[in-house]
Amino acid sequence: MDEQINKRAESIASIGFFDGVHRGHLCLIQQLKDEAKRRGLRSLLLTFDRHPRTVVSPGHVPELLTTLEEKEQLLRQTGVDEIIVLPFTLELSRLTAKEFMQQVLCKELHVTALVLGYDHAFGHGGGALNDYVRWGKETGIEVVRAHELADLMVSSSKCRRLLEHGNVKDAAEMLGRNYVLCGTVVPGFHIGHELGFPTANIEVDTEKLIPANGAYAVWVTLSDGSRYGGMLNIGHRPTIGNGEAMSIEVYLLDFDGNLYGQSVMLEFVAHLRDEQFFGTREELSAQLSRDESVTRSILFSAR
Numbered sequence: 001m002d003e004q005i006n007k008r009a010e011s012i013a014s015i016g017f018f019d020g021v022h023r024g025h026l027c028l029i030q031q032l033k034d035e036a037k038r039r040g041l042r043s044l045l046l047t048f049d050r051h052p053r054t055v056v057s058p059g060h061v062p063e064l065l066t067t068l069e070e071k072e073q074l075l076r077q078t079g080v081d082e083i084i085v086l087p088f089t090l091e092l093s094r095l096t097a098k099e100f101m102q103q104v105l106c107k108e109l110h111v112t113a114l115v116l117g118y119d120h121a122f123g124h125g126g127g128a129l130n131d132y133v134r135w136g137k138e139t140g141i142e143v144v145r146a147h148e149l150a151d152l153m154v155s156s157s158k159c160r161r162l163l164e165h166g167n168v169k170d171a172a173e174m175l176g177r178n179y180v181l182c183g184t185v186v187p188g189f190h191i192g193h194e195l196g197f198p199t200a201n202i203e204v205d206t207e208k209l210i211p212a213n214g215a216y217a218v219w220v221t222l223s224d225g226s227r228y229g230g231m232l233n234i235g236h237r238p239t240i241g242n243g244e245a246m247s248i249e250v251y252l253l254d255f256d257g258n259l260y261g262q263s264v265m266l267e268f269v270a271h272l273r274d275e276q277f278f279g280t281r282e283e284l285s286a287q288l289s290r291d292e293s294v295t296r297s298i299l300f301s302a303r
Contacts, residue, residue, distance in 0.1 A: 011042040011082070012113040013105060014146075015122050017156075018047050020065035021074035023176045024117075024154035029078045031146045032115045039113065042081040046109075047071065048088040055093050063209035065159055065179070084109070097123025098135040106139050113142045119155075166212035168268035178219070178267040181208060183248070185259040197288050199233075199249040200259045202266070210234060210248070215272040217295040220252055221265040229253040229299040231291050232266060235275040251288075253296065270298050 014032045018025050029045065036043035049068060053061045066074065068085070075083050086092065086104075095103065100123050105111040116132055127135070129145055136143040154174045162171040163179060172178050183204035204210065213235035220230040232250040250266065252259075272291050278284040 008110045009042050010110050010112045011044040012036045012039060012115065013044040013046055013109065013111045014115040014117070015046045016117060016120060017051060018045075018071055018075060019051070019062075019156040020159050020175055021071060021078075022065075022154050022156065022159055022174050023152065024149050024174075026078065026176060027149045028115065028117050028146045029075075029080060033078075033080060035113065035115055035144060036081070041113065044082045044084065044109065044111065045075055045078075045080050046084050046086060046105075047075070049085050050088050052088050052093065055088055055090055062157070062160060064207050065156060065163075065175070065209060067182075067205060067208060070180070070182075094124050096125055097121075097127050097132060098139065099123070101135055101141055102139045106141060111141055113144060115144050115146050117146050118148045160209055163209055163211045166214050166216075166271045166274070168211055168216065168271055172268070178269060179211070180268075181205070181210065181248075181266045183264060183266070185262050185264060187260065197231075197251045197285070197292075199251045200264070202248045202250060202264060204248055211268060211271075213275040215275070215291055216268050217270040217272060217298045218250065219267040219269060219299070220250055221267070222259070223262045223264070228255050229295060230266075231272070231288075231295045232268075233275075251292075253292070253299075 012032065012035050014028055016025065016028070032045070033043050035041075051061055051064065072083065072085065092100075101114070105114065114132075114136060116129070121127060129143075133143045152174065159171050159174050159179075162168075162174070168179055181202075181204045183202040185200045186203045187201065211234060214233075216232045216234070218230045218232045220228045222228070230250045230252045232248070234246075234248050236246060250264075272294055276287070278287060
């Protein structure tokens, strides 16, 4: 192992949890790649296998914008030379920034320069930019501060707040892509069939943030790669009397078939309306017809 470490090429790195891999992250990563090219170094991204708060503050862990698998895939698409996922352990959380730079970055990974996000801090106790610059000099690492995204203040927490209010359009602007949920089609109550809008009931990854209750226009990608427009509802279905049970169900436009057991990917395009109570099922069915018309206009008008 020591021999393998010693053979590592020198690199320039950036560190972060990178939840969502949003436009702010992409701006930082582009600066990392530019610096790597200018210096003739390999570009290296360090991220973690779980949110640091799961270890240091278990009662205050935010819901995630990306699973670890999704995050790794998005980071690979940036074209950096190497991505390392570190297990975030209690021992790691106790390292000061200087100890982390010395023990992990310098000794193990041969990092000679570090691009630090404009609002990012790491290591037990944190520190200001001048502190990181000083600790870097003491450990043989040059610290370069990244500049922020010029036209949009972006953060994972801002993305979460937008999604929690159902604002999937502005969240997509920050992410640089539509927000995604993945899940599996499971048996439902077949109420949609009775209303003329047969829906697929989706069981989603529980660690990811679910947008606010309401109706949405979405794109739905099936296991075989086929893609359909859809209208999605998140909530308690008050007209049906669903009680406290939460449901996520989608009606696929122009689809006829059996979806049970299939994996699906949901891309949120637009918020149609908040969850509503209707006095009769006929009123609900009429609203669903209006929702379908608006959804078709949103998804297909630009084509």
